[in-house]
Every structure is written in structure tokens, then in C-alpha cells.
Amino acid sequence: MNNKPWLEHYPVEVPITYDYPKQNLAQFLIQSTERFPEHIALDFLGKKMSYSVLLDSVYRFTNALLGLGIRKGDRVAIMLPNCPQAVIAYYGTLLMGGIVVMTNPLYVPRELEYQLKDADVQMIVTLDILVDRVKKATEKAPLNYILVTSVKDYLPFPKNLLYPLTQKKTGKPVTYSNSVLPFLLFLKHSTAVPTQTSIDANKDLALIQYTGGTTGLAKGVMLTHSNLVANTIQTKLWFYRAKMGKERYLAALPFFHVFGMTVLLNQSVHMAGTLILMPRFDINQVLKSMDRLKPTVFPGAPTMYIAVINHPDLQKYDLSSVKVCISGAASLPRDVQDRFESITGGKLIEGYGLTEASPVTHVNNIWEKRKIGSIGIPFPDTEARIIHPDSGEEMPQGEIGELIIRGPQVMRGYWKQPEETFKTLRDGWLYTGDLARMDAEGFFYILDRRKDLIIAGGYNIYPREVEEVLFEHPDVEEAVVAGVMDPYRGETVKAYIILKEGSTANEEDLQRWCKDKLAVYKVPKIYEFRDTFPKTLVGKVLRRKLIEEDNNKTTK
Template sequence: MANRPWLSHYPHEVPPTYDYPDQNLAEFLVRTAERSPNQTALEFMGARMSYGTLLDSSYRYANAMISLGLRKGDRVAVMLPNCPQAVIAYYGTLLAGGIVVMTNPLYMPRELEHQLLDAGARFIVALDLLVGRVRQATREQPLERIIVASVADYLPFPKNLLYPLKAKKDGTPLPKLDYGDRQLLNFVKLLRESLSDPCRVPVESRHDLALIQYTGGTTGFAKGVMLTHRNLIANTIQSELWNYRNEGSKERYFAALPFFHVFGMTVLLNQGIRLGATLYLMPRFEINAVLKAIHKHKPTVFPGAPTMYIAIINHPDVAKYDLSSINVCISGAAALPLEVQERFERLTGGKLIEGYGLTEASPVTHANNIWELRKSGSIGIPLPDTEARIVHPETGEDVRPGEIGELIVRGPQVMSGYWKRPEETAQTLKDGWLYTGDLGRMDDDGFFYILDRRKDLIIAGGYNIYPREVEEVLFEHPDVEEAIVAGVNDPYRGETVKAFVVLRSGAEPDAAELKAWCKERLAAYKVPKAYEFRDSLPKTLVGKVLRRKLLDEELQKQEETK
């Protein structure tokens, strides 16, 4: 207990340790489908798919891939938004013994080329709209097969017939593809012509990879994180244990987080399928469509990113929608401002908690209690079987409670390493401990607080300034919808604090007012010296603000004014 004070704050329903099954990750789907074949697994734009049909389709896909030459350990890229084909290709690849490489549909050819070459992917499942981009990215080293999926494939009648017309009207006409080309295969036709015999290639869960997940790549090219079947099984169950009041197949998961992000993959896809819940699939987060869907389909669980909750609470017509079905929301991918948490909970009556994780940990390591003690500004306490320490960034020695250092974690969800990067693996994994690169502290109760990435720390005039602390103060201002703080070059102080702010509708930019607000609440050296008002902030598809992009823009401005 001396080393794990957080255990005294565990709900009595949550075990501190668990015996995770040694199996293929896709067994979650197999067992749920055998138990409840007629239960609705997926809802997609008016269409429904049962667990029995989902498993049948996944078996067909697995058999088709094996007939195309897929062997255990081969990599298959999946470049799709949240849609039925993404789920089928994911579990089907795993059943066939393949390794999934989830790929962001927004990637440009240069980013895609790096990822496909680095992973050594033989096949890709891609949206019809993206085939041209895939071919451009693989011109030098073509893939063996491009399996083409369309949004229309699983739409109900007459939406499936109207979809091409709508796509043309929206300025994204569907490409005319030549399926006489041996490289191209139609997803639906491939499944239809394949056997539905059970296909379950045995795996060694502790060592065999299920996924190569590429990290953000905000500095240089992205690295492939190697996650085993056991890594993902453990993290799915750890997250499920934390939400101990879940009602299994009665739950309705709102799947707005993309499955190609490991947070969405674990807390939505894998967890929902294991429980036998219904997943309502959103191909993209569009606030008006989201509010209508929540109002109509009554989801109970809504994992998301802070920007999603910010968009909901600030929507001018939010009062017109019934959001009371939402019971539990786990926020990840970025810091959750207290103001956002409190307003969202008042609006829905549900619980919104902040968690913490990183791709290298499948991804969740910490979460606040949902119904018991939680602390403002904290990422919570470690999940079952997860150890965490705060160490001195230079010496690696443990620091005392309350002192700032680097967060390191250890547990069954921690990656086996970076794909083909032994040196970087050795720098990040030491004696089983994952060095996160995040600065934080632990209090006497074992609750952890993240201050910022080591690389985002602002050093101004010799003082350490943590952007999150300043952002929390800005979020409390009634006119501020979003805010991000970064250190920009300053000839005198080395760095100075700059705030990038998005105002709420109807508010007028007033830098002096914001500065006065911050002065009342922060030490003088932490107060932003510059304020830039913007219509929006650059974000990843999962909603994480790209601080690096803002800094690059700032550097470019400084170069232009020299």
C-alpha cells in the first residue's frame, strides 16, 4: 500500500488485479455472437447488423484473406471511417492471424506512403473515395490488393441508391473504378463469394501482435507502436472493470471517436463488442448530426475527446435535444477543463470523467472514479494491474508526493515496443516501465495530475510554466469556448506565454479583459503576454489540439517580419 496508495480509493466492486484470458482478441466477437446472435451489434445510418451477421461476415473476410495469400503475422492496413466494413476488416484480419494497421482516412499520400512502407503492409481495405490517394502513395511499391469499400454498401434501401447522387451533390462524386484490374477487389463481392466456415488462427496472446498503431507524428514521421493481443485484451477488460455499473448488452455505445484511434478502438469497439452492447457508428463528428443522433437513439455510453463535449455544451440549440440517456462519458486524448466537465454533467445528468493514456499503453492507464471520490484537475488513479510512479526526469529516482517529475507506468497493457525501432524502444521502455514523457505529480492519496508534455513545458525568465494550468483559468472565463497556451520565442525571457483563443458566439475579442482575468488568478510570470483570437484551432480527427502546428505558424510569422 505504501507504493500504491490509490488502492484505498478503489470502489469495492473493482478488483485490483484480474486474470486476463489467453486468446485471440477477436474471441470477444466470437463469444458474444455465440451467446447473443440476434442482438444488434452495429447501427449505421439507419441500418442494423446483428452479432450473428457480424461474425459471419468476419469469418467470410478472414477466409477470403487467407485465400488471397494472407499468412499469420502479415500486415493489413484499414483506411476507413467508423462503418461496418471497418469492424469486419478489423476482426476478420485478427481471426485470420493477421496484424491490423489502422490508418487515418485523412492521411495525405506522403504520410500514407511512410506508414504502409514502414509496416510492410501487403493489403489495404480503403474507402472508394480514397483509392486514388492509396495508388498515389504506393506508386513506387504497389500493394498486392486494394479492397474497396463504399459507404453505400451497408446503407438501407433507398439510401444506398441515393448515396451516389448525394456524394455528387456534395462535391465528392464516387470514382469510377475498374474491377477488371486484378489489384482492385470489391469488399461486398469478396465476402459474398467467400466461405463462412469458422476461421480462428491460433495466436500466442502475450507475444503475437494484433495491431501496429502509429503515433501522431507531430515531430517527424510517426512510429509504429506494437500492441499484442494480450495488451488490447487487458486494456479492454481494465476499462470495463472500471465502469462496473455497466449493464452489458443493454448498453448503447455512441461511437463518434474513430476506431482508427486506439482510444476509440479500446473503449468503444473492443469493449462494446465484449459486452454485447450496440454500437451506434458515426463516420465523422458533425455537431448537428451528433445532437440529433443522441436525441433519437438514446446512447448510454459516450467516450470522447474534450472538444466533442465543448461543441455540445456550446451549441446554441442544445436545450432542444434530450441528452439524458447518457450515463457515462470517459474523456481522453487531451486535458478536460473542469468548466467543461461541470457544464456537461449538468446538461446530461450523466458522469463525465477524465482519464489518461497513450498509444503505447493500449491506451488507458489512469481514470477518475466514476461514482466515488474524484479530484478536480486529476487524471485519477491507475487502473487494475497498473503501477505508476513519478520520477526525476534526469536521475530516474522517485520523487516525493506533491513533487513534479516524469510519469512512468507499468502493466499488461504496455506495448512490446516500437516497430523496427530498437533504439527508441530502449529509450522508452526500461525494466518494463514505460516512460511517458509527461510531467506530473502524485498526491498523498495516490491521485495523479498531468501538468504537460515535457516538450510543451514553457520556460520563461527561468520559471517553469505548465500550459494546462493557464488553460484551465482561460476556460473559466465566460466568453471563452476553447483555449490553448504555448511558449513562443522571446528575445528577453527566452520564451513568453501566448494564448490562442476561440470565443463563444457573440463575444467580442478583448485581450485586456482576458489579461486582467488571468492576473487575478495566476502568478504574474504565468499570465499570457499575447492573445490571438481565432475562429477555430487546428486539431487531429480525434479532437486533440495541434499545439505544434500553432507554434510552426508562429515561427513562420516571426520569419516573415524579420
């Protein structure tokens, strides 16, 4: 207990350890369908699909893949927004022992080409409006099959008829062939006979998820069925008040990001919940859906909750159905947490994870003790340590070092990159590259990525600490802090600010505010006011992109 003080803060309902089933990840879908066949699994812009209909489509997809000669271990890419086709292709691939490669629909051909080639993908499932991009990305190495669908394929009447009228014409109409196949016919011409290829859950991969492309080529994280089954169950154990067949999950996080995949897609299917599918995060659509469809669970990124609490017409919507929100992908400012909880009456807690851990490793208690600014405590069966970044020795309690993690959700390694695997994975421990500390009660605090640390005049400055202070300013809607080159100090602190609508705050106001709350060397020296930030589809601000923009300005 001495080296795991966090166990003292486990709710009595949450076990310290658990016997995770060694099964295909898609078994969750089969089990939920057996118990709740007529329960609504998916609600896509009004089109509802029951568990029995979903599983029927998944079996058809599985059998159709086998009919094409795709076999266990083959890679199938899914390049779709949150829609029924993404769910069908995901579980259909898993059931026949295939490996899913989730791909961002916003990727340009160069990014897509690298990923498809690196994973040696046999087939991609994508939208009709993206086919030209896929073909351009695969000119040098054509795929065996491109499976094409349209958003309107699963829209309810009359939205399916109106959809083509509301869309801009992009690219040529799709020409179908022996290698370019229409999704709906692909399923229709197949059989729904239950099919499942046997797998070794500990060894066989369910997913190759690409990550870390901001500083070079992206790495394919290898996640087994056991990794993803364990993390899905760990998440369920933590949300111990969740009821089978009763929860409604607002799926605004994309499934092609591992956070959305685990806490929404896998979690909802495991709990026989209803997934309210949002093809993209549109704040007006989100608020309308929350008001009308009454979701109980709304995982997201801080920027999503910021958009909710700052919406000018917020009072028109009833958000009281929300019980639990897990925030990830970036640090959650206290002001955002407090305001969101007062508006909804639900709990908004901060957690932590990374793609290499399926992804969740730490989270604050939902109903018991939690600490603002902390990422919480490790999940069941998850160990965490703070070590010296250079010597590897464990740091004294409260000291800052690198966070390392061990648990059943930790990846097998990086696809075809043994050297990178060796750097990141040693003796079962995952070296996160994040600087953190643990307090006396076992709560962990992320300071920043090692590469985001600002060293100015010999002082270590953690961007997150400065961002927290800026977020507390009543006129600041969003804030990002980064280190920029400085000929005297080496680096200096720069703050990128989005002000609330109607605010007249200026650089002097913010500087005064920071001087009252921070040591002088931490106070930002440069301020840039912006209307938007570059972000991932999960809502994570691309800090590196802001720095690159600055560097480009100075070199011109």
C-alpha cells in the first residue's frame, strides 16, 4: 500500500484487480445483443438501429470480407466519421480476426499514403466524397478493395433524399468495379450466418492506431483484443453506477481516435447502451441533441465543454440528463469544470491516457474524493511511477519526473518499429514522455510533455501551470502557452489567447493578472490574440503548429 497510496481512495464498489475475459473485442456486441436484442444500439441523426439489426449487419460484413479472401491478420482501414457504417465495419473486421486501422477522414493524400502503405492495408472503407483522395494516395500501391458508402445510406427519410441537395459537389461520381464496391450491396449480397474466427486475445492484434506524427512519421500502436477488452472493462468498473441497457452516450468524440473508440464505441456496446452518433462536433447540433435525446454520458475534450458553457443560447437547452463526463486529450481548467457541473448537475472529471495504453490509465473519482488539476488515480490493475528522466530512478514523493505505466491495457509495441518499441516499452513499463508528480495520497498531476517544457534563463516552466492562471481570467475563453526562441533567455513564454465575445481585455490586463499569481520568470512576455486555434478533431490544440507558425514568420 505504501507505494500505491491511491488504493486508499478507491470507491468500495471498484475492485483493485479484475479477471478480464480473454475474448474477441467484438464479443461485447454479441453478448449485448443476446441480452437486449431490441434495444436501440445506434441513433444516427434520427435513424435508429437495434442491437439485433446491428449484429445482423456485422455478420454480413464479416462474411463478405471472408468471401473476398480477406483473412485473419489482414488489415482493413476505416476512414469514416461517426456513423453506422463505421460501427459495422469495425466489429465486422474484428469478428473475422482482421486488424482495424482507424484513419482520420481529414487526412491529405500524403498522410494517408504513408499509413496505408506502412500497415500494408488490403481494404479501406470510406465515403464517396473521399474516394478521389484515397485513389490519389494509393496510385503507387493500389489497394485490393475500396468499399464506398455515403452519409445518406443510413439517414432516415426524408433526410436521405434531402442530403444530396445540401452537399457541395466534390469530385467525380464514383465508378464501381471489381475493386471499388458499394457498401449497401456488399452487405445485401452477403449472409448473416453467425461467424467468428478464433483468436488469441493476448497475442492477436485488434487495432493498429497511428500516433505521434507531429514530430516525424506517425507510429502504428499495436493494441491486442486483450488490451482493448481490459480498458473497456476498467472504464465500466470506474463508472460503477452505470446500468446495463440504460445509458445513452453522446458520441461527439470521433471513433477514429482511441479515446472515442474506448469510452464511447466499445463502452456503449459493452453496456448495451445507445450511441447518439455525431458525424462531427457542431455545438448547435450537440446542444439540440442533448436537449432532445437526453444523453447520460458525454465524454469529450476541454474545448467541447468550453463551447457548451460559452454558448450564447445555453439557457434554451435542458442538459440535466448528463450524469458523467470524462475529459481527456488536454488539461481541464477548473473554471470550465465548475461551470459545466453547475449547469448540468452532472459530474465532469479529468482523466489521462495515451494511445499506447488503449488509452485510459488514470482518472479522478466520479462520486468520491477528487482533486482539481489532478488527472486522478490509476485504474484497477494499473501501476504508475514517477522516475528521473535520465537515471531512471524512482523520484521521491511530490518531485517531478517522467510518468511510467504498467497494466493490461499497455500496447504490444509499435508496428514494424522495434527500436521505437524498445525506447518506449521496457520490462512491461510504458515510458510516457510526460512530466508528472504524485502527491502523498497517490493523486497524479501532469505538468507537461517533456518536449513542451519551457526552459527560460535556466528555469523550468510548465505551460499547463501558466494556462491554468490565464483560464481563471474572466475575459479569457481559451489559452495556450508555449516556449518561443529568445536570444537572451534561450526561450521565453508566449501566450496565445482567445477572448470571450465582447471582451476588451488587452496585453497589459493579462500581464498584471499573471504577475499577481505567478513567479516573475513564468509570466508570459508575449501575447497573441486570436479568433481560433489549430486543433485535432478531438479538440486538442496543436501547440506545435502554433510554434511552427511563429517560426515561419521569423524566417520570412
